[in-house]
Amino acid sequence: xxxxxxxxxxxxxxxxxxxxxxxxxxxxxxxxxxxxxxxxxxxxxxxxxxxxxxxxxxxxxxxxxxxxxxxxxxxxxxxxxxxxxxxxxxxxxxxxxxxxxxxxxxxxxxxxxxxxxxxxxxxxxxxxxxxxxxxxxxxxxxxxxxxxxxxxxxxxxxxxxxxxxxxxxxxxxxxxxxxxxxxxxxxxxxxxxxxxxxxxxxxxxxxxxxxxxxxxxxxxxxxxxxxxxxxxxxxxxxxxxxxxxxxxxxxxxxxxxxxxxxxxxxxxxxxxxxxxxxxxxxxxxxxxxxxxxxxxxxxxxxxx
Numbered sequence: 001x002x003x004x005x006x007x008x009x010x011x012x013x014x015x016x017x018x019x020x021x022x023x024x025x026x027x028x029x030x031x032x033x034x035x036x037x038x039x040x041x042x043x044x045x046x047x048x049x050x051x052x053x054x055x056x057x058x059x060x061x062x063x064x065x066x067x068x069x070x071x072x073x074x075x076x077x078x079x080x081x082x083x084x085x086x087x088x089x090x091x092x093x094x095x096x097x098x099x100x101x102x103x104x105x106x107x108x109x110x111x112x113x114x115x116x117x118x119x120x121x122x123x124x125x126x127x128x129x130x131x132x133x134x135x136x137x138x139x140x141x142x143x144x145x146x147x148x149x150x151x152x153x154x155x156x157x158x159x160x161x162x163x164x165x166x167x168x169x170x171x172x173x174x175x176x177x178x179x180x181x182x183x184x185x186x187x188x189x190x191x192x193x194x195x196x197x198x199x200x201x202x203x204x205x206x207x208x209x210x211x212x213x214x215x216x217x218x219x220x221x222x223x224x225x226x227x228x229x230x231x232x233x234x235x236x237x238x239x240x241x242x243x244x245x246x247x248x249x250x251x252x253x254x255x256x257x258x259x260x261x262x263x264x265x266x267x268x269x270x271x272x273x274x275x276x277x278x279x280x281x282x283x284x285x286x287x288x289x290x291x292x293x294x295x296x297x298x299x300x301x302x303x304x
Contacts, residue, residue, distance in 0.1 A: 007224060008122065011146045012099045014228075015126040018235045019097050022128065023051045023083055025243050026095075030087045033250060049087030051095070056080060056289045058100065076102040082292050086299070089250050091133040094295035099124040100288070108285045113218065114151030122148040125156070126235070127279060129296040130242075131269075135262035137249045138162040138169055138210070139269065141296070142238045143279065144231045154231045155217035157192065158238050159200050161210030161269060163262035169245050170211040176241035177214050177234075184230045192216045202272055209272050263302040270297055 030049045057079035080098030087093075104112060104119040115121055125145030132139060144156030160173045174193070181189035192214035200209040214234070219227050273280055273296050283293035 007228075008099075008124070008146075008148075011228065012124045014232060014235075015097045015124060015144070018232075018239070019081075019083060019095050019126055022095055022239055023085075025239060026085065026090060026093060026130075027051065029089055029243060029246055029250070030085075032247070033087075033089050035088070035251060049085055049090070051083040051085040054082045054084070054291075056082065056292065058102075058289075076100050076288060078102075080289065080292060082289070082295060084295065087133075089133060089137070089246065091131050092299040093128070093130040095126070095128045096292050096295055097124075097126050098288075098292070105285065112147075112149060113153075114149030117150065120149065123282075127296075128238075131266065131298040132163075132246070132250075134250060134252065135163040135254050135258040136166070136252050137246055138166070139266075139298075140238075140242050142235070142242075144234055146228075146231070151220070153218045153220040154227050155219060156231060156234055157196060157213060157215035158234060159196055159210055159213035159215070161265070163265045164258055166249075169249075172245065173211070173213065173241055176237050180233050180237040181214065181230075183233060184226070188216070188230070189214065200272070202268060202276070204271070204275070205268065207268070209268060260302070263300060264304055266298040266301040267303045270301055273297065 027048070027050055058076045078098070078100035080096060080100070083095045083097075085093050099122075101122040102120075104115050104121060106119070109115040109119040112121065123145060125143060127143040127145075129141050130139060139161040140158070141161070142156075142158040144154065146152070146154050158177065160170060162169060177193075178189040181192060193212060195217075196212045196215035197208065199215045200212060201207075202209060219230070221227055273294075277296075280293055280296075282288075284290070
């Protein structure tokens with residue numbers, strides 16, 4: 001695909017811009033919420049929940065990797081920024097961006113296309129997970145990324161995890177993603193939906209994590225502009241559909257029994273992210289920022 005500095009810069013700037021717009025929209029939703037704040041909600045300036053941003057840099061602000069490479073090489077250089085908000089609508093939402101590069105370990109490079117010989121890589125992306133205070137509002141995940149080794153590709157997707165089943169939300173979410181995919185290739189939605197169904201699945205429980213969405217990886221059609229356009233559209237589509245779902249449900253009342261069901265369902269989210277999530281594995285294997293990697297975990301959870 002590409003290894004140009006211009007393309008790297010373009011991708012990184014896009015992820016930062018998307019992060020800014022998503023955070024602004026989520027803060028706007030918090031401002032629109034006119035019911036009393038729940039116990040445990042945190043407020044920013046003027047009593048309104050706001051994202052707190054925390055930059056990190058592997059070169060200076062983090063401890064040495066516990067398993068350094070020979071000859072003093074570092075597995076990971078570069079850094080990113082964590083944006084985290086605890087609010088009245090969003091019980092915990094994180095929107096992280098990163099741009100990192102370095103050398104994969106001998107063991108891990110065998111698992112990454114194009115990294116087998118030198119282990120050198122560059123990666124940038126955005127990753128978002130929202131755990132909602134209301135059990136009627138579904139949790140959501142979205143991430144997109146670009147990775148370069150001796151090869152290069154885009155990947156990402158979005159998926160919805162209702163705590164309480166809601167067919168209308170699932171249909172609206174999938175319709176938006178289908179329209180997104182169809183704008184770029186009529187075959188993408190079917191392929192990427194099925195990929196998501198396989199990926200967001202808990203084999204040890206024989207159940208899906210949620211109602212799915214789309215998931216794609218290793219996207220390299222040899223037309224960089226076309227592939228980047230799809231990746232941007234996934235972000236735009238998420239920014240359009242998910243706030244609409246949140247606004248339609250955030251003022252609905254719920255019962256203690258529904259909250260209990262939500263906390264138990266969140267346990268499935270934890271199990272998937274710790275056992276099967278490839279992004280978690282990638283971050284930990286390359287000595288990334290643990291706080292950013294585990295941002296996806298919910299603030300409160302139960303197992304029956």
